Amino acid sequence: MSGRARTHWGDGRRPQGVAAAKPLPRRAVLADDVYEAIKALIMDHEIEPDARVSIDGLARQLRVSPTPVREALARLESAELVAKEPLRGYRATPLLTKEELEDLYQFRLLIEPWAAARAAERVAAGDKEQLRAEMAATEVPQSDSYAEYKALTAHDTRLHVLIAELAGSPQVRHAFERTHCHLHIFRLHYHRTIGAETIKEHQAIVDAITQGDKDAAEHAMRRHLESSCYDRLLPLYDAGGRRRHDERS
Amino acid sequence: MSGRARTHWGDGRRPQGVAAAKPLPRRAVLADDVYEAIKALIMDHEIEPDARVSIDGLARQLRVSPTPVREALARLESAELVAKEPLRGYRATPLLTKEELEDLYQFRLLIEPWAAARAAERVAAGDKEQLRAEMAATEVPQSDSYAEYKALTAHDTRLHVLIAELAGSPQVRHAFERTHCHLHIFRLHYHRTIGAETIKEHQAIVDAITQGDKDAAEHAMRRHLESSCYDRLLPLYDAGGRRRHDERS
DNA sequence: CTGGCGCGAATACTATAGGATTTATGAAAT
DNA sequence: ATTTCATAAATCCTATAGTATTCGCGCCAG
Structure with a gap:
């Protein structure tokens, strides 16, 4: 599931002699960060089990657009941390009985x-x-x-x-x-x-x-x-x- | 995986006496149709194994926007019909050896x-x-x-x-x-x-x-x-x- | 002929906007 | 008090635009 997030920037093309200054503190793909952020929210119970997970709400909270949020949630669904109901949105799955x-x-x-x-x-x-x-x-x-x-x-x-x-x-x-x-x-x-x-x-x-x-x-x-x-x-x-x-x- | 696509329209709110005319030949959620369409393309080998799968290309071909295509591909990834390489796009998985x-x-x-x-x-x-x-x-x-x-x-x-x-x-x-x-x-x-x-x-x-x-x-x-x-x-x-x-x- | 460089095109990624559906709110009727 | 219905708000869904990155091709040096 994880192990995909690799950086694809700053791997070269840098003027010699710059002593490899910070390889840019930037993200790889925003959707991956969003994925981890939402996962953390669920694991920490900041999003409670069975609670609705609003796409736009998360986007506002994380200060990103809904697009990467949608992709992150689609992936979280395959981990069964959220479940989707078409036209009704996502919902955090209940805890294991x-x-x-x-x-x-x-x-x-x-x-x-x-x-x-x-x-x-x-x-x-x-x-x-x-x-x-x-x-x-x-x-x-x-x-x-x-x-x-x-x-x-x-x-x-x-x-x-x-x-x-x-x-x-x-x-x-x-x-x-x-x-x-x-x-x-x-x-x-x-x-x-x-x-x-x-x-x-x-x-x-x-x-x-x-x-x-x-x-x-x-x-x-x-x-x-x-x-x-x-x-x-x-x-x-x-x-x-x-x-x-x-x-x- | 499937079994999610349910219609949520035309379930009522219709003037009585209309004899329940065609419950609207419309889609449920476009992303579901796109999912099935891409799956069909892969199963029929119209998209060959290991071939690159362009998001924008599919969007043009299916006459939809890239947004539902992205969601469909994210789901197809969990079925292992496509694999994603960040910033490089999706690729149809090779056949079973x-x-x-x-x-x-x-x-x-x-x-x-x-x-x-x-x-x-x-x-x-x-x-x-x-x-x-x-x-x-x-x-x-x-x-x-x-x-x-x-x-x-x-x-x-x-x-x-x-x-x-x-x-x-x-x-x-x-x-x-x-x-x-x-x-x-x-x-x-x-x-x-x-x-x-x-x-x-x-x-x-x-x-x-x-x-x-x-x-x-x-x-x-x-x-x-x-x-x-x-x-x-x-x-x-x-x-x-x-x-x-x-x-x- | 081979390998590296650079420029243009194609593509992926993110943000934003608008239409469609659901949900919430509240008034009116039973 | 409960239910029904209408309206408003919130949310989802799709489309479009703009930026960033990668890919492909030609050119040039070796």
């Missing part, structure tokens, strides 16, 4: 343990290094600060994508990415959670894969997903006092 | 047999009726005409989606739909193929599900996909003389 969260993890349980097993079978030397590097670059969060939570989520995303990548099936990798599971889970309980157990479980998965142990990798991934879903995520629905979109005033 | 086709079917083998098994476990009376109706509404193609091929593909899509639906996991169903496999396979060899075997195999799957036989359903689906991939699709790459996008002039 308990059932939808379980269903999401059921799907992950269907493809990710398989991917872990395949990764263990196919793992090469360079791959092992990548896995170890990802684990090494991550440290157990000391506090439950927002920043550390975001960093941990980023690590989680990278590792799961990497494993799906190592499975050697672009379709499986892509199917996983298209769930945007980290996005939706993050939006669900964006005030920190998740402990150090996650990293321990990740380490177990990485160990199994690097040892080429197919069954252990599959098992470790399955256990990780089950713990994540049933031990860490689902309990948040009962306690925590998260408000749902179907609660009225 | 042999490897990509195999990978696609590997993914289908991962989720669809599972879905068939689940469907067999959960099937209710009404569901059985739906399955039988879908089979009854389909007949073995007599000729290898384009129209019949299209009809058979439509049946294939409906049946596979229905089974994914009956599995009770929206995520699995959605993941399957997001592959747009029928779209890409159709585009691959859009001049007819596929015989009556498909229908026979479909019948076997439906029988197993309606009988609630979990293992048989899973097995039948697996066999169906393997036959489809290895017996019917892959051979087309060697024979048939399909030209690939990487062949130059």
